[in-house]
Structures are given as C-alpha cells and as structure tokens.
Amino acid sequence: MSIDDRTESLEPSGSQSWSIDDAESLYGIKRWGQKLFSVDADGSLLVHPAADDRTIRIRDLLSGTHAPVLIRFHDTLKHQAHRLKRAFAKAIRTEKYSGSYYAAFPLKVNPYKEVLNALFSNWDEDDHPMSFEVGSKPELLIALSLHRGKRFILCNGFKDRGYIDLAIRASKLGKPVILIVERMSEMQYILDQSKVHEHLPMLGVRVKLYSYGEGKWASSSGENSKFGLNTMEVMKFCELLKTEGLTEQLRLLHFHTGSQIPDIRTIKRALVEASQFYCQLSSMGFPMGYMDVGGGLAIDYDGSRTREWSSMNYTMEQYARDVVFNIKEICFTHKVAEPNIISESGRAIAGPHAFLVIETMSVVAKSSELLHGFVSHSAPRIIRDLREILDNPGRYNRLERLYDARQKRDEAFALFNLGYLDLETRAAVESLFWRICMEIHGTLDESKFTPEELWTLDRSLCEQFICNFSVFQSIPDHWALDQRFPIVPLQRLDEEPTVNARIVDITCDSDGEIHDYLGELEHNQTLLLHKQKEGGDPYYVGVAFTGAYQDVLNTSHNLFDRTNEMQVWLDDESETGYQAVVNNDASSVSDVLRNAQFESGELVELMRKSLDSYENLDDALRADFVEEYSRQIRNTTYLEPR
Numbered sequence: 001m002s003i004d005d006r007t008e009s010l011e012p013s014g015s016q017s018w019s020i021d022d023a024e025s026l027y028g029i030k031r032w033g034q035k036l037f038s039v040d041a042d043g044s045l046l047v048h049p050a051a052d053d054r055t056i057r058i059r060d061l062l063s064g065t066h067a068p069v070l071i072r073f074h075d076t077l078k079h080q081a082h083r084l085k086r087a088f089a090k091a092i093r094t095e096k097y098s099g100s101y102y103a104a105f106p107l108k109v110n111p112y113k114e115v116l117n118a119l120f121s122n123w124d125e126d127d128h129p130m131s132f133e134v135g136s137k138p139e140l141l142i143a144l145s146l147h148r149g150k151r152f153i154l155c156n157g158f159k160d161r162g163y164i165d166l167a168i169r170a171s172k173l174g175k176p177v178i179l180i181v182e183r184m185s186e187m188q189y190i191l192d193q194s195k196v197h198e199h200l201p202m203l204g205v206r207v208k209l210y211s212y213g214e215g216k217w218a219s220s221s222g223e224n225s226k227f228g229l230n231t232m233e234v235m236k237f238c239e240l241l242k243t244e245g246l247t248e249q250l251r252l253l254h255f256h257t258g259s260q261i262p263d264i265r266t267i268k269r270a271l272v273e274a275s276q277f278y279c280q281l282s283s284m285g286f287p288m289g290y291m292d293v294g295g296g297l298a299i300d301y302d303g304s305r306t307r308e309w310s311s312m313n314y315t316m317e318q319y320a321r322d323v324v325f326n327i328k329e330i331c332f333t334h335k336v337a338e339p340n341i342i343s344e345s346g347r348a349i350a351g352p353h354a355f356l357v358i359e360t361m362s363v364v365a366k367s368s369e370l371l372h373g374f375v376s377h378s379a380p381r382i383i384r385d386l387r388e389i390l391d392n393p394g395r396y397n398r399l400e401r402l403y404d405a406r407q408k409r410d411e412a413f414a415l416f417n418l419g420y421l422d423l424e425t426r427a428a429v430e431s432l433f434w435r436i437c438m439e440i441h442g443t444l445d446e447s448k449f450t451p452e453e454l455w456t457l458d459r460s461l462c463e464q465f466i467c468n469f470s471v472f473q474s475i476p477d478h479w480a481l482d483q484r485f486p487i488v489p490l491q492r493l494d495e496e497p498t499v500n501a502r503i504v505d506i507t508c509d510s511d512g513e514i515h516d517y518l519g520e521l522e523h524n525q526t527l528l529l530h531k532q533k534e535g536g537d538p539y540y541v542g543v544a545f546t547g548a549y550q551d552v553l554n555t556s557h558n559l560f561d562r563t564n565e566m567q568v569w570l571d572d573e574s575e576t577g578y579q580a581v582v583n584n585d586a587s588s589v590s591d592v593l594r595n596a597q598f599e600s601g602e603l604v605e606l607m608r609k610s611l612d613s614y615e616n617l618d619d620a621l622r623a624d625f626v627e628e629y630s631r632q633i634r635n636t637t638y639l640e641p642r
C-alpha cells in the first residue's frame with residue numbers, strides 16, 4: 001500500500017453560493033481597481049485600459065509569451081495623464097483661476113522607452129503637452145532628444161558643470177529649459193557657463209519647506225531634507241541674482257513634499273507655506289510666473305481611502321482643487337498675480353499602467369494527513385495525547401490546547417533526537433499538531449477578542465504558493481519598504497478560494513515573498529487563493545500598479561533579472577479590440593553574468609578548461625555538456641515554463 005492510500009486528508013471545500021461579487025470584494029478589485037479592472041462572468045480578470053467599456057481578458061494576452069511577464073497598458077498611461085490635466089482644468093475653471101496648468105512627468109519614476117513614447121507622443125502641442133522633469137544628467141539626455149515644441153524641461157537634482165552646460169546650450173537653441181537651483185554651489189557653474197555661452201535660461205529655486213511629508217518618502221521634504229535651499233540660502237540666492245543683474249531670470253518656485261502623500265492635510269500645509277514663499281519672492285521684484293508643486297499625488301494601492309501610507313484620503317480631482325485653491329488664496333491676500341501651476345506627478349500617472357503576471361509553479365502545504373494506523377488505541381502514547389487534544393475541543397480553552405499541543409510536539413522531537421521515535425510516528429505527530437492548529441484557527445471569530453498568538457497561526461498554517469518571479473526584481477518597494485500592491489488571481493474568480501496562501505518567489509532568500517496583502521488588518525500575512533489541481537491549468541496571479549519606480553529600482557538578487565514584457569494598446573479597428581506586441585526580451589543569463597563582470601564566451605572557455613582536468617573523458621559527453629552549458633547561458637534567468 002502506498003503512503004497516499006493510507007492517508008485521510010482534511011480538505012476545505014468552497015461554498016456553492018460564491019459569486020463574482022464575493023471575489024471582487026475579497027480581492028478589493030472595485031476599491032483599488034476603480035474603473036480599471038473588473039471580473040467577467042467566467043471568473044476571469046478584465047482590464048479596462050482606458051477606464052471605459054473596452055475590456056481585455058488578461059489571460060488572453062498570455063498566449064504569445066510566458067510568465068513572469070510585465071504587461072504595459074499604454075492607454076492607462078494616457079488615461080491617467082489626461083485625467084490629471086482634466087482635473088486641473090476643472091479646478092481652474094471652478095476657482096476662476098487666471099493661471100494655466102502644466103503637467104510634467106518626472107523621468108525617475110519610469111524612464112523606459114515604451115513608457116516615455118506612450119506618454120510623450122500623441123499630445124496636441126497647443127494643448128499644454130506633457131513636460132519633462134529630470135533629476136540627473138542621463139535623464140536630461142533622454143528628455144532633450146524626446147523634447148518637441150512647447151514642453152518645459154525642468155532641471156532638478158544635483159548638477160555638475162556638464163549638466164548645467166548642456167541645459168544652457170539647449171536653452172540657447174530655444175528649448176524651454178528651467179534650471180532649478182537646489183544648492184547654492186550650483187550657482188557658480190550657472191554663472192560661469194552662462195558667460196561662456198552668453199545665455200542664461202530661466203531659473204527656478206527649490207525651497208526647503210518646514211512642512212514635511214508623511215509616509216515612507218517623508219525625508220525628501222522638511223528642514224532636514226538634503227534637497228533645496230533653506231530660508232537663509234534663499235535670501236543669499238536672491239541677493240546674488242540682484243548683484244549679478246539676473247533678477248529677470250527667476251521665474252519659478254519649486255517644492256516637493258515626498259512621494260505617495262497619503263494625507264491631503266500634508267499637501268495643503270505645504271502649499272500654503274510654498275505660496276507664501278512665492279508671494280514674497282514676487283514682492284521682492286522677481287518676475288516669477290510659475291509655481292511647481294512637485295510630486296506626491298498618491299495611488300490608493302489598497303483601496304481603503306484612508307491616510308494609511310499605501311492609500312490616500314483624497315482623489316486626484318480633490319488634489320487639483322486644493323492646489324489651485326490654496327495658491328489662489330495666498331496670492332489674493334498678497335495681491336500677487338496667480339502663477340501658472342506645474343505639477344510633477346509621476347506615480348499617479350505611471351503606477352497603474354503596468355501589471356505583472358506571475359505563475360504558480362508548485363505549492364508547499366503543511367501536512368495534516370494522518371496515516372490510518374495512527375488513530376487506534378494501540379498508537380504510541382504521544383499520539384494518543386495529541387489525538388485527545390484534537391478530539392476534545394471543549395475541554396480546555398484554545399490557547400491552552402495550543403500550548404499543550406506544542407509541548408507534546410516538543411517532547412516528540414526530543415524523543416526522535418534520542419532515537420526513541422521512528423519516522424512514521426514523527427510524521428503522525430506533525431500531522432496531528434497541524435490539525436489541532438487548523439481546528440483552533442478555524443474557530444476564531446473576528447468579532448470577539450482573541451489573543452494575537454492565535455491569529456498569527458495563519459502564517460504557519462497557510463500554503464506557500466511558489467511563483468516564478470523575484471520580489472527584488474519586480475516589486476522591490478515591497479521588499480524594501482513594505483509597500484502593498486494589489487494582488488489578484490487572473491482566473492477562477494467565480495470559484496471560492498479556500499486556501500490560505502503566501503506567495504513566495506524563487507530566490508533563495510527568505511525575504512523573497514509577498515508578506516503583506518490588502519485586507520482589513522494592518523498586516524495581512526496571507527491571501528485566499530484557489531486549491532491547486534494536479535495537472536490543472538496554469539494558475540496565474542497578477543500584481544497591479546507596478547508602473548512607478550519598480551522598473552528602475554529593481555535588483556538582480558540571485559541573478560534573476562528583467563522579465564518578459566508586453567506592450568498593449570486599444571485598437572477599435574482590430575478584431576480583438578486591441579493590439580499586443582510581445583517583447584520576449586527578458587534578460588538572458590549572459591546579460592546578468594555580464595553585470596557580474598563575466599563575459600559568457602570567457603565562461604564557456606573556462607568551463608572547457610575545467611573539463612581538461614578530467615582524464616579519459618568521453619568526447620561526445622564533453623561536447624554535449626558544453627553545448628547544454630552554452631544553451632543555458634542564452635536562456636532567461638527564470639524557470640522554464642512548465
């Protein structure tokens with residue numbers, strides 16, 4: 001008889017009344033997905049890339065590629081950018097604001113070619129097209145070549161002479177460059193190079209506000225931030241401009257309170273303080289004209305609409321109204337002309353466009369099966385004790401039963417180590433122990449006080465879904481900053497998920513897992529997923545809103561590198577309603593080896609040499625091995641599809 005024939009298992013079964021609404025509510029799809037995601041009658045996840053009725057079944061996109069794959073929805077990028085511009089246009093109309101609004105995209109958020117092409121093409125040049133914000137020389141180089149027409153190029157970040165020289169040359173050619181001074185020391189380069197080129201672009205100044213942000217990026221703001229000029233430096237800067245006869249050049253005031261600001265009150269506070277700066281500079285005789293409110297506009301990753309830092313307690317439309325209203329109020333008090341407003345919202349524009357699809361490769365479950373022989377009266381004493389704890393739930397309270405079970409398990413392990421317990425008995429002890437834990441956990445009631453220790457059984461009891469991806473590569477902010485991302489299966493949403501799961505990646509690092517899911521608790525360590533069927537269809541899980549920062553912050557830990565990518569855009573003329581271009585250009589092993597300073601040719605050579613030390617090696621075997629070695633070097637870094 002095989003082990004399988006001798007086991008009785010404990011399988012949870014789903015309820016018959018499960019509906020798609022239940023799935024939408026469990027995974028929070030309507031809350032975080034807003035108009036961008038829904039579920040069809042077959043239980044498949046749909047994306048609405050332009051937040052309208054046009055939909056794509058995400059699973060259908062996978063036919064020409066294999067997971068892990070990052071899907072970029074170009075229409076979502078454009079939709080978010082248009083939405084932001086519409087929100088400001090409406091706020092300007094409502095508040096009867098006399099200035100205009102310009103949206104600038106910060107390249108640091110996502111400098112990838114496909115993203116920038118989607119964002120910077122197809123704008124009506126007369127309709128205040130999207131401007132560029134750059135924070136480094138490489139970003140400036142990209143912006144200069146993509147730049148057309150009236151778009152601004154806002155030059156932030158630490159600048160050396162070369163950066164400043166290039167910006168001044170570009171401005172001299174006619175590109176609307178604004179050099180934003182972040183440190184007094186930049187002024188010397190600006191003065192020197194402007195003399196060389198007999199030209200000075202428009203200048204801006206970034207101020208250090210006392211108002212500081214909240215959340216994980218708060219340190220980019222406040223008086224201790226490394227960016228911007230403090231009040232005394234602003235005074236010196238103004239004096240310098242005056243003595244150099246450059247008063248006319250100062251056109252912009254800039255501040256940035258940090259990314260993902262969850263609380264609208266933080267934004268209001270900063271706006272009031274920055275507007276006071278603006279009005280003071282204007283009253284001092286600088287022409288000004290532009291107020292750049294930086295980034296910070298958040299994404300409601302968890303859909304909770306709170307000021308938790310993966311969320312936001314305001315909408316994009318409310319943000320635009322508050323920006324316009326607060327600037328207007330302060331300008332009105334000081335009788336200063338209302339400035340044109342620039343915002344550098346990157347996350348809100350780019351975040352929602354990218355969707356990562358990962359595939360479950362296998363599942364590791366706690367074994368709660370029992371070998372039949374171990375339930376009888378003749379079973380060893382330790383087994384009978386555990387069985388008694390399991391079979392008498394009413395006798396002691398849950399915490400006591402858990403402690404008793406732990407004690408019995410510890411005793412069993414001690415006996416095993418001394419050689420008094422065989423493997424079969426140890427297996428039965430483990431299974432009974434997990435059964436007791438499952439039984440206890442199954443009786444917990446959220447509405448009643450329950451010791452934390454019992455809730456946290458969750459994590460030990462759940463199944464590990466091993467998915468073919470790397471957290472470090474695809475969602476580094478989750479690993480580094482505990483940022484929550486929305487996670488949802490792509491299929492079977494019409495079926496009740498019954499397995500308490502943790503998604504773990506394929507890196508050999510215990511941090512390589514998704515450790516916090518959307519849910520009611522502050523930390524939700526598990527997610528309900530579907531029971532995996534032996535030899536069943538692939539089970540895909542999607543991670544939404546990965547389009548901001550993740551592409552550039554990624555790390556190749558364990559040498560897992562870029563995944564496949566797919567570009568998707570709506571096309572009403574095509575039969576499917578969309579077009580998809582697959583770039584199955586995930587990094588190859590040779591790409592990552594190069595980053596680790598190994599050329600693949602050199603490695604193959606070394607490999608051959610290492611075989612030379614084996615005597616009497618069969619030539620065919622040797623050639624075959626070298627060929628396979630070379631093939632693997634050309635392969636992708638992820639697991640091959642099943």
Ligand code: PLP
Nearest residue numbers: 256259260295296344345346347
């Ligand atoms: N502007 C500046 C100066 C920044 O440093 C950043 C990012 O931190 C941004 C804009 C983009 O911010 P967000 O992605 O929150 O819109």
